[in-house]
Structures are given as structure tokens and as C-alpha cells.
Amino acid sequence: MDKDINIKIKVWRQDGPKVKGRFETYELKNISQGSSFLEMLDILNEQLINEGGSPVVFDHDCREGICGMCSLYINGHPHGPDEDITTCQLHMRKFKEGETITIEPWRSAGFPVIKDLMVDRSAYDKIIQAGGYVSVNTGGTPDANSILIPYEDAEMAMDAAACVGCGACAATCKNGSAMLFVSAKVSQFALLPQGRPEAARRAKAMVAKMEELGFGNCTNTGACEVECPKSISITNIARLNREYLCAKFKD
Amino acid sequence: MTQIDNKKIDSKIPQGTLEGKWTNYKDHQKLVNPANKRRLDVIVVGTGLAGASAAASLGEMGFNVLNFCIQDSPRRAHSIAAQGGINAAKNYPNDGDSVYRLFYDTIKGGDYRAREANVYRLAEVANEIIDQCVAQGVPFARDYGGLLDNRSFGGAQVSRTFYARGQTGQQLLLGAYSSLSRAVHKKQVKLFTRREMLDLVMIDGRARGILVRNLVTGEIERYAAHAVVIATGGYGNTFFLSTNAMTSNGSAAWQCYKKGAMFANPCMTQIHPTCIPVHGEFQSKLTLMSESLRNDGRIWVPKKLEDAVAIREGKLRPTDIKEENRDYYLERRYPAFGNLVPRDVASRAAKERCDAGYGVGNTGLAVYLDFADAIQRLGKDVVEARYGNLFQMYEKIVDDNPYQTPMMIYPAIHYTMGGVWVDYELMTSIPGCFCIGEANFSDHGANRLGASALMQGLADGYFVLPYTIQNYLSDQINVPRFKTDAPEFEQAEKEINDRVERLMNIKGTHSVDYIHKKLGHIMWDFVGMGRDAEGLKKAIADIKELKKEFWSDLRIPGDKDKLNVELEKALRLADFIEIGELMAHDALDREESCGGHFRLEYQTPDGEALRNDEKFAYVSCWEYQGEDKDPMMAKEPLDYEFVVRQQRNYKA
Numbered sequence: 001m002d003k004d005i006n007i008k009i010k011v012w013r014q015d016g017p018k019v020k021g022r023f024e025t026y027e028l029k030n031i032s033q034g035s036s037f038l039e040m041l042d043i044l045n046e047q048l049i050n051e052g053g054s055p056v057v058f059d060h061d062c063r064e065g066i067c068g069m070c071s072l073y074i075n076g077h078p079h080g081p082d083e084d085i086t087t088c089q090l091h092m093r094k095f096k097e098g099e100t101i102t103i104e105p106w107r108s109a110g111f112p113v114i115k116d117l118m119v120d121r122s123a124y125d126k127i128i129q130a131g132g133y134v135s136v137n138t139g140g141t142p143d144a145n146s147i148l149i150p151y152e153d154a155e156m157a158m159d160a161a162a163c164v165g166c167g168a169c170a171a172t173c174k175n176g177s178a179m180l181f182v183s184a185k186v187s188q189f190a191l192l193p194q195g196r197p198e199a200a201r202r203a204k205a206m207v208a209k210m211e212e213l214g215f216g217n218c219t220n221t222g223a224c225e226v227e228c229p230k231s232i233s234i235t236n237i238a239r240l241n242r243e244y245l246c247a248k249f250k251d
Numbered sequence: 252m253t254q255i256d257n258k259k260i261d262s263k264i265p266q267g268t269l270e271g272k273w274t275n276y277k278d279h280q281k282l283v284n285p286a287n288k289r290r291l292d293v294i295v296v297g298t299g300l301a302g303a304s305a306a307a308s309l310g311e312m313g314f315n316v317l318n319f320c321i322q323d324s325p326r327r328a329h330s331i332a333a334q335g336g337i338n339a340a341k342n343y344p345n346d347g348d349s350v351y352r353l354f355y356d357t358i359k360g361g362d363y364r365a366r367e368a369n370v371y372r373l374a375e376v377a378n379e380i381i382d383q384c385v386a387q388g389v390p391f392a393r394d395y396g397g398l399l400d401n402r403s404f405g406g407a408q409v410s411r412t413f414y415a416r417g418q419t420g421q422q423l424l425l426g427a428y429s430s431l432s433r434a435v436h437k438k439q440v441k442l443f444t445r446r447e448m449l450d451l452v453m454i455d456g457r458a459r460g461i462l463v464r465n466l467v468t469g470e471i472e473r474y475a476a477h478a479v480v481i482a483t484g485g486y487g488n489t490f491f492l493s494t495n496a497m498t499s500n501g502s503a504a505w506q507c508y509k510k511g512a513m514f515a516n517p518c519m520t521q522i523h524p525t526c527i528p529v530h531g532e533f534q535s536k537l538t539l540m541s542e543s544l545r546n547d548g549r550i551w552v553p554k555k556l557e558d559a560v561a562i563r564e565g566k567l568r569p570t571d572i573k574e575e576n577r578d579y580y581l582e583r584r585y586p587a588f589g590n591l592v593p594r595d596v597a598s599r600a601a602k603e604r605c606d607a608g609y610g611v612g613n614t615g616l617a618v619y620l621d622f623a624d625a626i627q628r629l630g631k632d633v634v635e636a637r638y639g640n641l642f643q644m645y646e647k648i649v650d651d652n653p654y655q656t657p658m659m660i661y662p663a664i665h666y667t668m669g670g671v672w673v674d675y676e677l678m679t680s681i682p683g684c685f686c687i688g689e690a691n692f693s694d695h696g697a698n699r700l701g702a703s704a705l706m707q708g709l710a711d712g713y714f715v716l717p718y719t720i721q722n723y724l725s726d727q728i729n730v731p732r733f734k735t736d737a738p739e740f741e742q743a744e745k746e747i748n749d750r751v752e753r754l755m756n757i758k759g760t761h762s763v764d765y766i767h768k769k770l771g772h773i774m775w776d777f778v779g780m781g782r783d784a785e786g787l788k789k790a791i792a793d794i795k796e797l798k799k800e801f802w803s804d805l806r807i808p809g810d811k812d813k814l815n816v817e818l819e820k821a822l823r824l825a826d827f828i829e830i831g832e833l834m835a836h837d838a839l840d841r842e843e844s845c846g847g848h849f850r851l852e853y854q855t856p857d858g859e860a861l862r863n864d865e866k867f868a869y870v871s872c873w874e875y876q877g878e879d880k881d882p883m884m885a886k887e888p889l890d891y892e893f894v895v896r897q898q899r900n901y902k903a
Contacts, residue, residue, distance in 0.1 A: 002650070032531055034530050034531060034650075035533050036535070036648075038535065039533050039534065042535055046762055046764060048808075049806060049808055049817065050762070052808070053808070054808050055808065055817060061327055061329070061496040061497050061498055062327075062329060062331065062496040062497075063496065063497060063536045064644065065644065066332050066418065066420075066421055067329070067332065068324075068326070068327060069322055069323065069327045082647070084643065085647055089647045091647065091648065091650070093650060114814070115814050118814075121323055121324065122323065122324070125326075125432065125442075125444075128432045129432040129433075129435050130436065131436075132429060132432060133387070133388075133429035133430060134386065135433060136383075136386045137311045138304070138307065138311060138383060138430070139379070139383070139714070141382040141383050141385070143382055144382045144385040144391075144399055147385060147386075148396070148397035149393055149397050151394065154390050154391070154392070154393040154397075157390040158415060161390050161415075161422060162418065162421075165324065188390065189388050192388050194386060194388045195388050
């Protein structure tokens with residue numbers, strides 16, 4: 001059964017991108033374990049506003065685990081201690097009475113801090129813009145059922161397409177690599193007949209952009225797969241490597 | 252009493268047969284040639300299904316597009332959270348579907364309060380949407396032969412819903428986002444993220460630009476264009492608790508209203524029957540469980556009052572209630588459609604049972620959605636394959652396993668059918684200002700059917716607006732680009748700065764959320780699922796009081812010209828308060844029940860909505876009259892040429 005608990009929040013505060021940050025600790029009383037982690041932060045902010053302080057800035061939007069807007073390193077894990085969820089789906093029943101919870105922003109060269117816990121993830125958009133699409137204009141497309149796609153291929157493509165672009169993979173990687181993110185998009189299209197004509201060009205362009213933006217290399221530690229809220233598999237990275245090497249050999 | 256403006260409203264419906272209108276329009280509309288397209292700028296505000304698809308399509312065509320979004324990336328717009336699917340009349344399952352049937356179901360589902368011509372066009376272009384999305388690489392569900400699979404949704408007796416697991420909105424939005432990203436790469440679209448529209452700028456009576464607040468720097472920025480497209484979604488968050496995302500708001504639409512655009516059918520809101528029930532005062536939003544669950548889940552409450560009481564007190568579990576003591580009330584009341592009645596009908600039926608004392612959960616405001624039969628019939632694996640992600644989502648929130656005990660659900664605010672009035676060309680009553688997707692009022696009448704929001708958003712963005720906007724822009728080819736130092740921009744920015752200054756200087760005692768929650772309670776209690784004249788009058792009075800409290804007792808910490816989340820929320824809440832009041836006015840004026848608008852005074856003896864076609868077969872189009880003045884209403888009559896209005900019947 002859910003109870004009310006008292007906790008301490010040790011949270012990263014940073015006024016701007018180039019300013020030195022620090023941890024601040026706040027106490028919260030009678031937090032229902034039935035509330036979500038972000039509702040707990042709402043309560044903290046309400047408390048800070050009422051005390052004349054400044055609320056903690058954090059990114060969030062849909063609060064149902066699909067928009068990818070929320071982030072947060074909680075007790076050393078992206079999206080916190082629970083599995084297969086984003087921070088907004090984390091509930092306070094995962095924490096105990098008297099616990100001190102440490103909250104940090106994504107820490108990665110590719111994601112500079114904007115303020116407090118909010119980071120700039122526009123690098124991921126730039127990688128998609130480099131080639132994460134099928135080049136098709138609006139209109140004049142063939143009947144949807146004229147393209148047959150084997151069930152397993154459609155399912156595997158969907159597994160890869162489930163990525164929410166939150167950035168946990170790069171944030172958790174000791175090399176700051178965005179390979180899981182890039183490979184998920186490359187795989188989705190590589191597995192589908194619609195994506196094949198541009199497969200080689202896509203893999204090269206997206207990897208080049210990722211490197212240009214300062215993300216590191218993949219050394220197969222697998223941390224990204226463990227922390228991914230959508231369980232995107234690192235077999236996608238293997239597929240990306242295959243696509244990339246084949247493309248390079250053809251050059 | 253509402254003041255009536257007797258002006259005649261021109262909705263620009265083309266001549267011809269129902270089937271021929273859209274073709275007729277396209278055959279005769281004016282176009283813009285490629286060289287001239289490059290000289291024309293179009294602003295698109297919003298990157299949801301409607302905004303992203305419109306921006307990408309207009310960019311591909313050669314217009315110079317400026318696209319704005321409130322989040323850090325266009326991929327995060329709230330369309331992403333749509334779960335169940337998208338309708339189209341492909342008739343792939345060979346179950347008798349047709350464009351006409353999709354049109355008819357949508358008109359009937361909307362309780363005959365939508366325009367025939369718009370809805371037919373929607374049904375007509377729906378098939379092209381599926382083709383478009385498949386070409387983009389959207390991984391729709393398929394069967395073992397490699398063909399596309401379909402499922403059923405409420406209000407239809409055919410299977411016409413295409414889906415990608417429980418994440419259809421995500422996959423369709425990522426499809427539109429990928430096209431948008433390609434257009435950005437090709438420099439056809441310029442993208443501006445973390446920007447929020449604060450005003451529409453008019454020059455000589457036409458929409459010519461917008462002001463936005465850069466949410467990172469706090470600066471006010473000016474952008475000019477030949478036309479402005481609003482695609483900013485609905486105003487469901489007026490209720491504080493809804494299934495909308497936290498930043499979803501009605502402000503851009505409201506700014507257009509205050510600049511002279513009519514606001515249509517504001518009282519038409521959709522309450523979704525299958526949401527996870529409220530659990531406490533600290534709750535920040537409600538989570539939807541897809542309508543698709545009603546394909547296999549059966550909704551029930553205990554038949555005996557004493558069982559319901561025992562469950563609420565924790566003395567009985569739902570699995571303790573024997574089959575003969577369960578009331579599958581939707582199957583009982585609506586044998587023909589059963590658990591798949593439309594959303595408004597299912598929501599009201601749940602409220603009726605809970606109000607009568609049969610509700611479950613510790614609050615008594617919940618009903619069961621039970622998969623035991625489905626698991627027995629299909630096996631757990633099949634149920635998991637169909638709904639696994641939804642079951643997981645439920646378990647994480649409620650800490651209960653829906654494979655073993657039935658889910659608990661209750662209705663919640665989900666969608667707004669009302670919105671900015673648009674004509675057949677999707678242009679508002681301000682020349683050059685267009686409105687698409689949920690932000691407009693056009694296609695769903697008094698109730699939207701499941702899997703039709705995605706259809707409408709993409710229809711507007713891919714296949715309707717890119718045509719119709721040219722009919723306007725063809726006159727603009729000789730108009731030079733606008734400069735943002737024009738006096739109209741100066742004036743608009745001054746007004747915004749004054750408003751922000753006024754908000755920052757209140758220096759009261761309460762947070763934005765504190766006042767927003769109060770608004771939410773007023774809305775839910777009096778402008779929610781069941782409304783009556785007395786309650787609506789009280790709501791209007793209470794909202795006026797709350798508005799005073801807001802403008803005298805609000806506290807916003809921080810600086811106006813820096814990142815300031817509380818200031819963002821305050822600007823939105825100032826508008827929500829006014830939107831809430833207009834919703835109550837509209838609900839009070841509409842003395843009938845139709846779709847999502849249920850007036851307790853107007854119901855049939857067995858509790859169904861009682862429409863009044865003689866008096867209320869019109870779109871109520873509200874016109875702003877100035878601060879603290881009551882708005883006027885003009886009426887757009889809904890003269891049906893092709894469909895005969897009937898009482899909606901889902902019983903037989």
C-alpha cells in the first residue's frame with residue numbers, strides 16, 4: 001500500500017549554460033507514494049514559490065512517457081531506479097521514508113545545460129535532419145497495400161521506431177555516444193522496403209553529423225540499452241555498423 | 252441574455268454534389284506558380300500532426316515556411332501521445348466500408364453538429380493519408396501476409412482503424428517530423444523551437460505576423476509573413492486536469508479571437524471514458540487508456556449497492572464479485588454497439604452509474620474495464636501483443652496488474668471539438684489567418700469519434716490547407732516582404748510588454764497552479780459532463796471572481812526577461828480563465844443536449860441526449876467585444892442537404 005513519506009531532495013542548481021552549478025538540498029514532508037516523481041517536484045516548486053525562492057527548472061510535457069521531453073539523472077540512473085519507463089512515469093513508491101534523492105541533469109558534451117535540470121538536446125534534431133527520413137513529398141504515393149512488408153520486419157521496425165529521443169542513451173554512455181539513438185532510426189528505415197533506396201546515404205550522413213556534433217564513439221558497453229526507457233536493443237547498433245560499413249565499401 | 256449578431260456567415264462551401272464539392276473546389280481554385288511561391292512567407296505555429304504536416308508540405312511546394320514550437324523539439328508535440336489509431340475508409344477488411352460510411356459515421360458521431368461538406372472531404376482524403384504515411388516508413392501493424400491490419404473503434408460497425416501498437420500518434424507524428432526535418436535540411440522550412448506565440452500581428456486588416464517569447468532568453472521576437480497558420484491544439488487544460496500535455500494551451504487561438512477571429516462552439520468538449528482515475532489533490536495530469544481497449548475489455552460495476560460499498564471500503568476485491576452480480580451496463584443499455592459506443596455515451600453512462608452509488612475504487616469515481624474474458628478467449632500472449640504497453644503504463648501508475656485484476660477507469664477531459672471558426676478553406680474570419688487541427692472547430696461537431704483526431708490533423712496539414720491557402724496567397728504575389736519594425740509590430744510588442752509587466756507586478760501570495768486548480772474545479776463541477784443553467788450561471792460568476800483573484804493575488808518569482816516557467820504558465824492561465832468563461836456562456840446558451848454537451852434539463856426519459864434541431868442546428872460563433880464586456884454571438888446555420896438528422900441510436 002502507498003504511504004506518505006518524508007524525503008530529502010539534493011538537486012543540481014545552475015543559473016545558466018556558462019555559470020558554475022551547485023547542489024542544493026531541500027526537505028519535503030508527507031509526499032504520497034502514489035504521486036509521480038514529477039508531481040513531487042511540482043510540490044517542491046510550490047513550496048519554493050511560497051517561501052519566496054526560485055523553482056527548479058526541469059523539462060517535461062506529456063507526463064505519460066511518450067514525448068521524450070523529461071530527462072533527469074536520479075540517484076545515478078537516467079529516468080531513475082525503475083525499469084522501462086521515463087522519469088514522468090516514475091512513482092514515489094520506488095523511494096523509502098527518510099531517503100535522500102539526488103537529481104542531476106543529463107551530463108553529456110552533446111547536451112549543454114540551459115538552466116538547472118534543463119538541457120539543450122537540439123543535436124538530436126540535427127542528426128535527424130541530416131538524413132533520418134524517407135525522401136517522399138506529400139501526395140502521389142502508391143496505395144498503402146501495394147507495399148508488402150513481412151510481419152517480422154514490420155515488428156522489428158516498430159521496435160526501433162519506439163525511440164522517444166530523450167537522450168538517456170548518450171547521457172549514460174561513458175563515451176557520450178549517441179549510437180543507440182542513431183541506430184534506432186537507421187534500423188527502422190533499413191528494415192522497411194520504403195527505406196532501402198536511401199539506406200547507405202542515410203547511415204553515412206547521420207553518423208557524420210553525430211561525430212560533427214561532438215558525440216563520442218561506441219565501445220559496446222551496453223549501458224545505453226540498460227537505461228533506455230523504451231528498451232531499444234543494441235542489436236540496432238550492430239545493424240547500423242553493417243549498413244555503415246557496406247556503404248563505405250561501396251564508395 | 253446573449254447578444255446576437257445577425258450577420259450572414261459565409262463558410263464558402265463549394266457548389267455541387269456531396270461527392271463532387273472538393274474536386275470542384277480543386278478544379279477551380281487559384282494556384283501560385285513556383286517562382287512566386289519563393290517570394291511568399293508562411294508562418295506555421297505548432298508542430299503537431301497538423302502543424303508539422305502543413306509546414307513540411309508547404310515547404311516542399313516551394314513556400315518559404317517559418318515553423319514554431321513550444322517544446323525543445325518538434326517531435327514532442329502532444330499528437331505524439333495519441334494511442335489507438337487513425338481512421339480511413341480503405342475497406343481492406345472487406346467489411347462494407349466506404350467513404351460515404353466514414354462520412355456518415357462521423358456526422359452521426361458528432362450528433363449532427365458538423366458541416367456536411369467538411370466532413371465528406373475529411374473522409375475522402377483519409378485514404379491518401381494512409382498511403383502517405385506508409386510511404387514515409389510509418390510501421391503500421393501488419394498481418395502475416397504483409398498487408399495492413401485494422402481494428403475497431405467506437406461509433407463504427409466496421410474495422411477501419413490503422414494502428415502502430417498503442418503508439419499510433421507517436422509513429423504518425425514521427426513520420427510528419429521526418430518530412431519536416433527533411434524540409435529543414437533542404438532549407439524549405441526554418442524551425443524555431445522553445446518559442447511561444449504571444450500575439451497575432453495585423454496590418455491593414457490582414458494577419459501579417461506573430462510575436463513570440465523565446466522561452467530560453469525571455470526575449471520577445473517578431474516574425475512577419477504573408478499568412479499565418481495556427482496549429483496549436485485544443486484548450487482542454489482549461490480544466491487543469493486533463494489528458495493534455497502540461498504545456499498544451501489555448502493562448503494562440505485566444506489571441507486570434509481577441510484580434511477578431513470568431514471562436515466556434517467553445518462548449519463542445521470531449522470527455523474520454525477510459526482514463527486512469529484521479530488519486531489525489533497533488534495530481535498534475537490524467538493518463539488516458541486507449542479506446543482500443545474497449546475492443547476486448549468489458550466495462551462493469553457491481554449490480555448490488557452493498558458490493559460496491561464493500562469494494563470501496565476494501566473488504567471485497569473485484570474478482571470476488573460473481574458473474575451474475577456484475578452489471579455490464581454498456582452491453583445492457585446499448586446491445587448493438589456494446590462496449591464500443593461513442594465516447595460521450597460511454598462517459599455519461601459511467602457517470603450515471605457512479606452517481607447512483609455503484610462506483611468502485613476508494614473514491615467511488617471509477618468503473619472496471621475487465622480483460623478476464625479476453626484473456627480466456629485469446630490467451631494472455633495475444634492480449635499482451637495488442638495492449639502490452641498500455642497494461643505496463645497502467646501498472647506503473649496504479650501499482651496493480653491488469654492481467655489479474657480489472658483496470659479501474661473514469662472519464663476525463665481529453666479533446667476540444669470547439670475552436671477557432673474556419674471556413675471551408677480553413678481560414679478564420681481574419682483574412683490571412685488560417686487554423687488547422689484540433690485548434691479549429693471544423694469537423695467533429697459535438698463529439699469526435701475515436702481515431703478521427705489523427706485523421707483530421709493530417710488531412711488538414713497534408714491535403715487540405717496546402718491547396719486552400721493558395722487561393723488566398725495567389726492575391727498576395729505582388730505584396731513585398733514585411734518588415735518587423737512596422738508600427739503594428741511596435742504597438743503589439745508594447746501591449747505584450749505591458750501585460751507581462753502587469754503580471755510581474757502583482758506580487759501576490761498564490762502560485763499559478765494554485766489558481767489553475769481552482770479554475771479546474773469550477774470547470775469540472777459546472778461545465779463538465781452534466782451541465783445545467785443554474786450551475787453554468789454560478790460558473791460564470793465564480794470565474795469572474797477567480798479572474799479578480801488572479802490579477803490581484805498571483806505570485807510570479809524571477810525575472811521577465813529570463814527563462815521563467817512560472818511567467819509562461821501565468822500568461823497561459825490568464826487566457827484559460829477567459830476561455831473557461833466563454834465555454835460556460837456557450838454551454839448556457841445552447842439549451843439542448845448534443846454529443847459531449849449534455850444539459851441535464853434536456854434528456855430523453857431513458858437518459859439520452861435530447862437534441863433540438865429546430866432551434867440549435869447552428870454553429871455558435873462568438874465575437875470578442877473587449878475586456879470585461881460580454882461577447883456577441885453570430886450563428887452559422889447547419890443546413891443539411893444530404894443527411895437526414897435522426898436521434899443517435901446505438902441500441903439496435
